[in-house]
Amino acid sequence: MQVRDIMAAEVVTIRPDQPAIRAYQLMRDRRFRHLPVVADDRLIGIVSERDLRPVLLSPGLAEATVGEIMVESPLTIGPEAPVEEAARLLVTRKIGCLPVVEGDALVGIVTETDLLSVVVELFGLLRASTRIDVVVPALEALQEVSRIIREEGCEVISMAVLTSPPGVQGRVYTFRLEPCDPHPIVAALTAAGYAVLSHEAGRR
Numbered sequence: 001m002q003v004r005d006i007m008a009a010e011v012v013t014i015r016p017d018q019p020a021i022r023a024y025q026l027m028r029d030r031r032f033r034h035l036p037v038v039a040d041d042r043l044i045g046i047v048s049e050r051d052l053r054p055v056l057l058s059p060g061l062a063e064a065t066v067g068e069i070m071v072e073s074p075l076t077i078g079p080e081a082p083v084e085e086a087a088r089l090l091v092t093r094k095i096g097c098l099p100v101v102e103g104d105a106l107v108g109i110v111t112e113t114d115l116l117s118v119v120v121e122l123f124g125l126l127r128a129s130t131r132i133d134v135v136v137p138a139l140e141a142l143q144e145v146s147r148i149i150r151e152e153g154c155e156v157i158s159m160a161v162l163t164s165p166p167g168v169q170g171r172v173y174t175f176r177l178e179p180c181d182p183h184p185i186v187a188a189l190t191a192a193g194y195a196v197l198s199h200e201a202g203r204r
Contacts, residue, residue, distance in 0.1 A: 004079035007108035016067030047071035
């Protein structure tokens with residue numbers, strides 16, 4: 001999946017010579033937290049709610065312009081970049097959004113909310129489901145674990161690797177399943193020698 005698949009392509013922007021209070025009004029009315037700053041069709045900065053707080057709280061800054069408070073030359077990403085790269089940059093740089101550019105042209109924006117929506121969709125978190133967390137000692141054992149789950153009559157929606165707790169040998173995989181009774185699966189996995197760390201029954 002690429003950034004272009006999840007980015008917002010219709011981006012509201014503002015010019016650097018606009019009053020900062022205008023940026024606040026746009027964010028409030030459109031319900032977003034970041035506003036790209038564009039001059040001569042070129043991205044030159046970005047302004048966020050956090051940047052605007054001093055303006056809103058200090059009467060002396062009431063006449064400030066967007067250009068005076070924006071973050072210049074913000075970190076950007078291309079539309080062909082993998083979604084994973086966008087997620088890595090947001091987390092490691094501790095930023096809330098990435099303008100998406102082709103050359104100097106702003107073509108979209110991707111935010112933490114966009115990426116969270118992808119995670120929710122990929123893991124089926126909005127669907128009724130059953131969850132089982134299993135310690136898998138080696139990659140080749142993953143196929144057997146999946147087979148046991150299927151033999152107990154349940155279908156896998158998604159699977160992911162979790163951070164293993166201290167002292168646990170092997171990788172911890174979380175399986176999200178179609179709603180089913182997890183107890184027969186837990187019993188079968190335990191009988192086969194696999195440690196089940198936790199499970200949660202699904203809703204129908």
